[in-house]
Amino acid sequence: MTENPGFLLTVLAFVLVIGPLVFVHELGHYIAGRIFGVKAETFSIGFGGTIAGWHDKRGTHWKLGWLPLGGYVRFAGDMGAASQPTAEWLALPPEERAKTFQAKPLWQRSIIVAAGAIVNFLFAILILGSFAYLEGVPRTPPVIAMVAEGSAADRAGMKEGDRILSISGRSIGDFEDIYRIVRFSPIEPMQIAIDRGGNRLSVDVTPGVLVERDRFGNEYRMGQLGIGKPPAVYDDIGLLEAPLVGAERTWGIVRLMVDTLGQVVTGRRSVKELGGPLKIAQVSGEAAMMGWESLIGFIALVSINLGFINLLPVPMLDGGHLFFYAIEAIRRKPVPVEAQEWAYRGGFALLVSLMLLVTFNDLTSFGLWQKLGGLIG
Structure with a gap:
């Protein structure tokens, strides 16, 4: 007889997995921006209407949205999909403009964009290194x-x-x-x-x-x-060796992700094996039923996934921004705004298509289509 974590535990576990990871990811962007003197206008965990929110003394609006499937940090001057300066940005006083994202040199903008994924990897290294220290290698x-x-x-x-x-x-x-x-x-x-x-x-x-x-x-x-x-x-390992073991394990998981992605792209592995938010929610509930250690280990795995996916060179993701920054560094001038806008439209369409695919896969794995077929038949 199979076990089922139940709806409430699944939802709670999903929030416990996704919520902290989104916060950690966006905190990476925020901290890097703070280091380089960029003003953060909004720090949001979740999308949609605001459940709770407040302003800190630096003028940042911290908010919690009702849909905990993501989050974002909006920096001053980070306007439009292509993050190009606008007339409003050019009209800002020099002291205000200096605190905006677009006023910073390319290398600083690149670090700010990459910091979210980097912190996700560091978070996983902390968890996996802690397991290694407590349990041995x-x-x-x-x-x-x-x-x-x-x-x-x-x-x-x-x-x-x-x-x-x-x-x-x-x-x-x-x-x-x-x-x-x-x-x-x-x-x-x-x-x-x-x-x-x-x-x-x-x-x-x-x-x-x-x-x-x-x-x-x-x-x-x-x-x-x-x-x-x-x-x-x-x-047994020492405290100083634990982060190295955590980094080694994190890198091993990243390599497996690259291999798996390559197998899907080349057709050696079915796209039906790709899962989305619904599958993450299901596994979150199952991991919670197996105990805190299992749930925390799953959080580390999802954190690595989040960092890896965000670094893919797909427009709309952090990796897409970094890709355009790399071209800008080579050309010594930004990619034309029109080209970026078209790329981001294509990236958005790709992400929506992928989300529909993985949601279909998730529902298939839950047996929804078979149940519907039985009702119709």
Whole structure:
């Protein structure tokens, strides 16, 4: 029998996941702007009508919107999709204009734009580093303890005692590295370098597919080599080493995201596997049911996702702004406003289309269309 976190817990957990991450992301923009002397006119968590709001002594309007699916910081002078100066900006007194976003040099504007994603990554590093400090770090050697008969590893000629050195060019430090790479690559050909009695060998392997079903009824297609691992070994780490481990784990997750995105773009992975806000809400509730540690770990994962997605070079996202700034740095002058406006329209259309796609996928995973079909039939 499957478990269900219920509607109220799902909504509460979703707010607990998204709310702090939006705040952290926008706080990164805000702090960077403050450092460079840019006035923040509005700091909003959520969209829509204002539930609560106040003005601080610097004139910033802090507000909480009723739709907690995003947020924004509006800096003085940041006008229009292309963030180009307007007649109103040019008419400002010099001392006021100096506090605007557009008055700052290109490198400062770039840091302000990138700061949101950077803080998301730092937040994840803090969480994952804390877990490593409290629980220890797995250091199980990447040595094959067993090869299942007829498995992908067996067909490739891998043997008990082989030490895995790398997978598709990625260095393997411990057995967990093997698991992290293979599980997200079902039926994905890969080349594995092994050490067998001091001799370096290379084998081509295509992992099999293991379909697992969790306590909530969700099914997952995972890659499987069919090898066993030796007894687990955990090492305690110091406080100074924890951030390094957190950064290493964060980078590993980013690489997996890049691989997954590449698989979707090239058609090796179905777009049906892409999820949106509804799926995040569902998993948030399930993670909350599994305990605080699971929920906090999920927050770290979503924080990395938020930072990664925002850095994609898509107009309307932070990465789109940075892309135009890079062109501006090369050309020594801004991209024409008309070109930026058209690009942002295209970026907006792309994001809306993607949102519709992932929402459709979410509803499909919930079985909505099957239920509707049953009612109609």
